[in-house]
Amino acid sequence: MICNSKLPQLNDLLSIDDDVTDEHYGYHPFSRPIDVLLDYGLIALDKPAGPTSHEVVAWVKRILAVESAGHSGTLDPPTTGLLPIGLGEATKALTVLLLGPKEYYAIARLHAVVPSKMLHDVVSMFIGDIYQRPPQRSSVKREVRVRRIYELEVLEEHGRLLLLRVLCQAGTYVRKLIYDIGEVLGSGASMVELRRTRVSMLDEDDMVRLHDLYDAYMLWREKGEEEKLRSIIKPIEYALMHVKAVVVRDSAVDSICHGAQLAVPGVLKVSKDLQKGDLVGIYTLKGELVALAEAMMSAHEIAEADKGIAFTLKRVIMKPNTYPKAWKSKSSSSSNSSSRSEVV
Incomplete structure (x- = not known):
């Protein structure tokens, strides 16, 4: 059976407590039946x-x-390449892919011939933080915003045609980037073709x-x-390899699926470098993604605490009732029992 060792985010975690999982519920991510994988x-x-x-x-x-x-990450009709x-x-869970960089290969056409050294000097000026206003046909509000260009290089030159490689922050408009390069060159430039080759870790x-x-x-x-x-078809957990992780008890899973916040007693393992405010994936002992959450404590604080809210939910991924119910609703419990909206 393929197990959690296939998921790097679940390796080398800080152990808070020990527990075992019930194999009658859920599935190891790489061993899900096809109908569940779908x-x-x-x-x-x-x-x-x-x-x-x-x-x-x-x-x-x-x-x-x-x-x-x-x-x-929408691609325009003429654009080819990676669409998660x-x-x-x-x-x-697809929003986590916005946290990582995107890579593009673009063919650009200069409107006039410019010296090669001048071209490379101007291109290098666009590495780092740049200001961009989304184009008129974009789906977002047209406000100037800052985007980071991690890498930008001219791979080939053929007359006025250029082959560019761009590694950039999500939300960068490559067509606008090429236009702005042309403006600084003084020649003008436009994008001819675009292909996306990377989205985060994909x-x-x-x-x-x-x-x-x-x-x-x-x-x-x-x-x-x-x-x-x-x-x-890869398990969705594959998309969270770059996101910090927390592993919880089986008894906490269904409560989380119904919206309960995660308290210290439900935590078994966390990423060693976890800090307050970090985005995390909450996982079962089998390695299934349960939810996305924000850390309210650091790894050290969780290890030292006996109680308290450790994580607040941002988005529940797993369907309720995948694991057995281990909490009592107010209507069926005594006055001193916890409801599903309270911590687990």
Whole structure:
């Protein structure tokens, strides 16, 4: 059985307490049955040129016969490359991908020939924090905002055509970046083609095409062969490899799924470098993602405390009743019992 060792965020955690998991409930992320994986799966799709991102998601839903799917980071119709798609409950966790950088390869056309040294000098000026106003056709409010360019390089030059590689913060408009470079050069510049090759920890090695997804799904449906489909649809936990982690008792899981805050007694393990205010993924002992939360204590404070709210929920991912209920509602408990809205 493939277990938590496949998830790097669950390795080398600080142990707060010990407990065991009941194998009758839940699944290890890489051992979920396919029908369950289709509700907690992540696909790094290689979007073709032409369709909108929403159209691609609709095709994925039709291929996999799922009711719910969503994407992270819209790509314009002409743009190709990495489009992360979450299935079912996994769509709720896609926001974590915005925390990591994005990589693009772009073909730009200068409106006039400029000296190569001048080109490289100007391009280097755009590494670091830059100011951008979203273009008129963007889906966000057109206010000037700061975005960081981590890496920017000219890979090839062919006359007035350039091949650029950009590693940038989420929310950066590469078309506007190229336009601004052209303005500083004085020649003007426009984007010809754009391909996204990385979103956070997902890169080209993870990408799959639509027809590969279709073939893999039909192999499973018609012949019961799971291997290819499992290689394409990753557990949603895969998207949180860069996010700090906390592991909880089985008895705390269903309470969290119903909105209860997580207190110290429910915590078994945490990331050693956890600090107050950090975003974390809450996991079962099997490694399943239960929720996203904000740390209210550091790892050291949790280890030293006997009580108190350790994490406040930001988004519940797991469906309620996946694990057995271990709390009592007010209507069925005595006056000194905790309700599901209180800490676990």
